Amino acid sequence: MTTPEVPEITSSDAWVNHPHGQLLTRTWTPAGALSGVPILLFHDSLGSVELWRHFPAQLSKATRRQVIAYDRLGFGQSDAYVQELPLDFIADEARTYVPALMEQLGLKRFIALGHSVGGGIAVNVAALYPQAVVALISESAQAFVEDQTLSGVAEAREQFRDERQVARLAKYHGNKARWVLSAWTDTWLSPDFGAWTLKDVLPRVTCPLLVIHGVHDEYGSLRHPQMIGELSGGPAQVEIIQEAYHVPHREKPEVIVQMVAAFVANLE
Numbered sequence: 506m507t508t509p510e511v512p513e514i515t516s517s518d519a520w521v522n523h524p525h526g527q528l529l530t531r532t533w534t535p536a537g538a539l540s541g542v543p544i545l546l547f548h549d550s551l552g553s554v555e556l557w558r559h560f561p562a563q564l565s566k567a568t569r570r571q572v573i574a575y576d577r578l579g580f581g582q583s584d585a586y587v588q589e590l591p592l593d594f595i596a597d598e599a600r601t602y603v604p605a606l607m608e609q610l611g612l613k614r615f616i617a618l619g620h621s622v623g624g625g626i627a628v629n630v631a632a633l634y635p636q637a638v639v640a641l642i643s644e645s646a647q648a649f650v651e652d653q654t655l656s657g658v659a660e661a662r663e664q665f666r667d668e669r670q671v672a673r674l675a676k677y678h679g680n681k682a683r684w685v686l687s688a689w690t691d692t693w694l695s696p697d698f699g700a701w702t703l704k705d706v707l708p709r710v711t712c713p714l715l716v717i718h719g720v721h722d723e724y725g726s727l728r729h730p731q732m733i734g735e736l737s738g739g740p741a742q743v744e745i746i747q748e749a750y751h752v753p754h755r756e757k758p759e760v761i762v763q764m765v766a767a768f769v770a771n772l773e
Contacts, residue, residue: 514562521575523605526584529554530575530610533565542639543571544616544769545606547598547623547630549645550689553581553677560754560762567766573615575606579688585681590688592698595622596706599629607637616769618642621724621751625703628733632709640772641710642765644717645751647725648732649702655694657724657751662690707736714741715768717761719749742768 513536521528531554532543544564546557554574561572577598579586591597606612617638619627624646631638647654664670665686675682692698714737718730727745734741744764746753754761 514565516562519610521605521609523578523602525601526578526586528575528578528584528602528606529582530573530606531561532610533561533572535565535569535571537569542614542616542772543573543612544568544618544765545612546572546574547617547619547626548574548577548580549621549623550693551674551685552620552623555581555677558755560758563758563762564765567762568769570616570769573610573612578602579681580685581677582679586684586688590692592692592695592701594688594692595625595701596629598626599633603630603634607634613637614639616640616642616772618644618765619646620644620754621646624733628703628706628710631712631714632706635709635711638712640713640715640769642715642717642768643730643733644753644761645719645722645725646703646716646729646733648707648729648736649704650693650699651725651728653726654724658690658693662686662694665690703733704736707733708738710737711739713768713772714739715765716741716743717746717753717764718744719746719751719753719756721748721750724751 514533516533519530521530553576557574561574565572576583614637617627617630624643627641631641671682678685716730716733730743734743749756
């Protein structure tokens, strides 16, 4: 039996201009891509293009599609966010910055994949742009503010009192590292953020949806994937990953890549 040839992956960076600042984007392209519909990644609260590590290239190889990631404003190599993150930042990302990405990268149709809070952003993107979002994949996404989530964030804030932890974060975010940390912990632990939920957004998601969640996720119970799957307005597939925590694509990369590849293969 002949082993299928693994397509070569190339990557390239580009800048997206926005009135609030420039956003770094990176695109992974397999040789002989099968589809013009790329996968757009939305990172988590401490994330960046670099922190996706090998996942985008692995996903591009498995799906033979372009995979695109970007640093949200204030994160990674994108320009600084000059004020505090607004409490509605999840919805605001979808309505304020994603249109610039779509226009300047020529994204007329795409698959949205978001990890953690990036999953919440991806849900909002799918709800706002139903003609553009072919499918939605959420991984470890929160659907509401839960005590377990707040406990995990509070514990992380204590750990980041160690300057060595902040220095590790600065490797990816430079002098924006403390802003990134504050944007995560101060926002989620604010009493004013306590009423946030995806409950009213999910029914407006009509595209096919894959919901991925680790059974041991320290930032959210299984109520989150259940709620996302149940309230979505389109067909939903909920997958609970055994022996996985908050970052299944890093903890179980082969499982997640193949799961996503099988899901997107059935779209066409």
